[in-house]
Amino acid sequence: MNAEVRAIKTSAEQALTSAYEAARASLPGKGAVAALREEAFKRFDAKGLPHRRVEEWKYTDLRALMRDALPLAVPPDAAAKAKAKDAGKIFAALNCRRLLFVDGAFVPEASDLTPEPGLTIGSMADALAKNDALVAAHVGKVFETGDSAVALNTSLMSDGAVIHVAAGTVLERPIHLVFASSETPSAAFIRSLIVVEKDAQAIIAESHESNVSQINCALEMVIGDGAQVDYYKATQTRGLHVASLLLTVGAKAAFNTFALNSDASLVRNQSFVRFAGEGSNGGLRGVNLLRGKEHVDTTMLIEHAAGHCASREQFKSVLDGQSHNVFQGKIVVKPHAQKTDTKMMTRALLLSDEAEADNKPELEIFADDVVCGHGATAGALDPNLKFYLMSRGIDDKQAEALLIQAFIGETVEEISHEGFREAIMRAALEWLETRG
Amino acid sequence: MSLLEIKNLHVEVEDKKILNGLNLTIEKGQVAAIMGPNGSGKSTLSYVLAGKDAYNITEGDILLDGESILELAPDERAAKGVFLAFQYPVEVPGVATMTFLRTALNAQRKLRGEGEYSTPDFIKLVRETSAKLGVSQEHLRRAVNVGFSGGEKKRNEILQMAILQPRLAILDETDSGLDIDALKTVSEGVNRLRSPERSMIVITHYQRLLNYIVPDVVHVMSKGRVVKSGGKELALELEAKGYAQYTDEAA
Ligand SMILES: Nc1ncnc2c1ncn2[C@@H]1O[C@H](COP(=O)(O)OP(=O)(O)OP(=O)(O)O)[C@@H](O)[C@H]1O
Ligand SMILES: [Mg+2]
Secondary structure, three states, X not given: OOHHHHHOOOHHHHHHHHHHHHHOOOOOOOHHHHHHHHHHXXXXXXXXXXXXXXXXXXXXXXXXHXXXXXXXXXOOOHHXXXXXXXXXXXXXXXXXXXXXXXXXXXXXXXXXXXXXXXXXXXXXXXXHHHOOHHHHHHOOOOOOOOOHHHHHHHHHOOEOEEEEEOOOOEOOOOEEEEEEOOOOOOEEEEEEEEEXXXXXXXXXXXXXXXXXXXXXXXXXXXXXXXXXXEEEEEEEXXXXXXXXXXXEEOOOOEEEEEEEEEEEEEEEEEEEEEEOOOOOEEEEEEEEXXXXXXXXXXXXEEEEOOOOOEEEEEEEEEEOOOOEEEEEEEEEEOOOOOOOEEEEEEEEEEOOOOOEEEEEEEEEEOOOOOEEEEEEEEEOOOHHHHHHHHOOXXXXXXXXXXXXXXXXXXXXXXXXXXXXXXXXXXXXXXXXXXXX | OOXXXXXXXXEEEOOEEEEEEEEEEEOOOOEEEEEOOOOOOHHHHHHHHHOOOOOEEEEEEEEEOOEEOOOOOHHHHHHOOEEEEOOOOOOEEEEEHHHHHHHHHHHHHHHOOOOOOOHHHHHHHXXXXXXXXXXXXXXXXXXXXXXXOHHHHHHHHHHHHHHHOOOEEEEEOOOOOOOHHHHHHHHHHHHHOOEOOEEEEEEOXXXXXXXXXXXXXXXXXXXXXXXXXXXXXXXXXXXXXOOHHHHHHHO
């Protein structure tokens, strides 16, 4: 980074620096944790907020988009906790173990902490303060990246979930991390760690609903050999939401992630995934429903560092109004990762002439015996299909709704868990019903 | 009053004139066959009647029950009883046939101020109707027309017609793509729907269909107009002599 450019800090960057300096002493964790923060902050300070000249952030210029940094969130009061009771209704029907976070802070009294063999749940704030062994082993280490949004998260991480699933454990219920926000606009830096040990099985869901707040959340996840993990993330926000998934997958493991963004003003969902052991399968999928001036950026780096792994990426977006969807998918196949099999597909459905979809698939292949494919399409609804439906008496809006539903259905149908599949489809249908 | 009156209809697509002062009247309960050379505008007429918006109507009018329908959207025309069995039915991936049929039926009923069908009544209706037309349950479970053979798609059109019970059905080359047995089944299905309250426009190239669905009148179209009308014997004459004399007349 050019020093002259860095000489001019935006007001948001200045505010973040002041926030860090003021909070440094009171943020959870001393010693090694404090050193980790300090080192991360130096990285952030050198680079500043990600901007359009950083290739990975080309379409989401955070430096320009973030006019100001909001004050750091304070622990929620009783009213904020009470208001959060109904949050996360998207997955409410699924009999999940519910863990509640308000403005990023864990609310144990509103969380289901019923003991379950093989499962350990804690708050990140506690774990950092205690310099917990699991946290010491993994936080900041699952997928090292120079990304400055992740660095900022590490500098200011305050709370989040720490979940450990012991080897061979099959969780009885899905775990639902419910992130709610209070009425007071604030900035929250959420950090979570999920470790699913060898041959264990877990379903993790995450829902975010926030007002104009600025959320920067990072989830580090370690999937052990032979383990199976499903991870769902549903995001709604009227503010800014930057989420980073840092994931390492062992051998013969399986995982599927699904992200739904609807009624999301400004979202960056970035994933850093490493296949570190042979013979694993992973699916990354998602649906973005955008309208108005909403902007959703899905960016991922999938690193095949071990051979004989298969990954599938499928993302669909529906864009109305002047919304903007970004998909950037980079797949890297390392020299020894032979027999890698990847397929990346992204499709955008443009409901308005003013909406914009940017697709940037990238393949970097250093092994010779691999199958890697990608495809991207963007287009409007087919007028012939719409006419066919309307000629049978179905009105304009309903005909569009059926076709949009069919478009996203193709991806939602890939969810093998019936409950989550239905919950996500229902949320998508609700969005369709509120289309003007 | 006639059910349908098309008066001096001029239609263009992308500045190309396709219908050229077409006049046609269909009486209540009448089955009218339309024949005519390839490219004479038969399918265009059927799309324009159904309300497809790619067409530019530069002159003339279409009256249903004496009222212009030019300003009505396709769904509003459907609710008034207009139904088009497409020459080339489209595949609609991801939309289940049953959902489609049910949404269509209830939407039409709603626009007409009638009550919705209950689920059991609807399923019963579809099951009985599809059995008569030889449409299998397996096909009903698929997405609309997806993976259907040409003939299966045509049958599915007639199934939709039988369920929606239109007052004006336009069958655009429903016979093409049907095997001999299917032609019989489908024609029987169509004949069952013949009633004094229902009119049909049967577009075809072949006299054979008209042996099964016997028309009250036959119209010959050429270059975007009706150039000759007559009884069912006109179809036989066309079969024997071709269109030459009429296309020359029109020229
Ligand atoms: N969208 C369009 N753009 C340009 N030309 C068109 C379009 N639709 C129809 N035409 C032209 O209009 C003419 C009439 O077409 P139409 O499909 O109505 O004929 P038809 O009588 O149904 O023919 P067939 O017997 O082959 O089905 C043809 O010359 C056709 O190429
Ligand atoms: Mg035709």
